[in-house]
Amino acid sequence: MSSTAVQNCRSAVKAQQESRETPLRDIDPDSLVIQLSGHLKSIPLPETLRFGDVCTDHMLEIDYDPATGWSVPVIKPYASISLDPACSIFHYTPALFEGMKAYLGPSGKPLLFRPELNMKRMAASTARLALPAFNTAALLILIKKLVVIDKRWIPSLPGYSLYIRPTLIGTRPSLGVAPSSHAKLFVILSPTGPYFPSGFKPISLYAEYDAVRSWPGGTGAYKLGINYTPCFQPQAEASKRGYQQLLWILGEDRHITEVGQMNFFIVVERSDGDFDVVTPPLDGTILPGVTRASVIALGSLLFSDPALQRYALALKGKRLRMREESITMSRLRSLSKSGELVEAFGASTAAIIAPIGRIGYEEADILLPVHEEGLGPVAGTFYRTLIAIQEGKVDWEGWSVSCE
Incomplete structure (x- = not known):
């Protein structure tokens, strides 16, 4: 081999070594490219909005390549995504997402509600699916920029918001059964109205135990797309029975996990006149909801924090004792018969709070007290x-985060 050929070979080997030693790129907000749409959509009237039906003018997109890392982030006009038919997402379903909301604050600036909890949960879901990790703080900066760009889509009416859907999917173009080495991260936005536009109406539940939403050691604690699809058929069966949602129960003791896609709470009247507010513990089968965590935190502080006290007038001085403990169906039925069960509700980003009116279980209904205003x-x-906190009327514990 000539000296020139040897030198070229050595140079190639050195380049390969240096390439391997170069760290892969993480998400870099400073490299953001913004491509504004030249044809802005007409914004629908707020009263015509249905959850998730309409998306805003722009989206955020970032791709991961195992050779280089995360690409330059791009905010661009909302458009379809093109993927190879062999991509992992189509065959093994490595897909996760988050649900967040932006509200218009009193000053007209968009506010996010406890977004750091969404980013923490998204990182956990990413790890569970063995998808490429990323800097969640960097992603949050980009989400804020996207919200500001499409700020005109946030309805200014009370109870309305802009729903934010960060999504991560595996895009490895191979049928091999393995973690996806490639990924696409994108964020889309959709204006949304109140979950109960015509006033709160208690929902009905059917306690499902023949099918399960999650199980010990499974993926119930993560916000994965695959957790939702198996729920559709049991939900359809519950609708045929005359119930709006499912109450997911698990195990021989038939303990409650979630209600539909919400965390579950009951309110029990204590012998001293106060209330126990009880929710199942996070045992790996239950999604750690942002609203759930917020309800638990608020319940202990409503009477001690001056900024919150005026929102607790309806309690008429009754204290709340927040408790995380198992709730079995037999216990729920017993509390209902004794009159100690005074309320039940679901908590989620979409609904915030959803009152529950009746629960079908073993061919009979457990009825809850009906309240004049639904709640x-x-x-x-x-x-x-x-x-009040989400819309910036109360500045409390830094839970509302400005996008500007």
């Missing part, structure tokens, strides 16, 4: 307090 005093207190 009981405890659920109503949490709803009013959360809305």
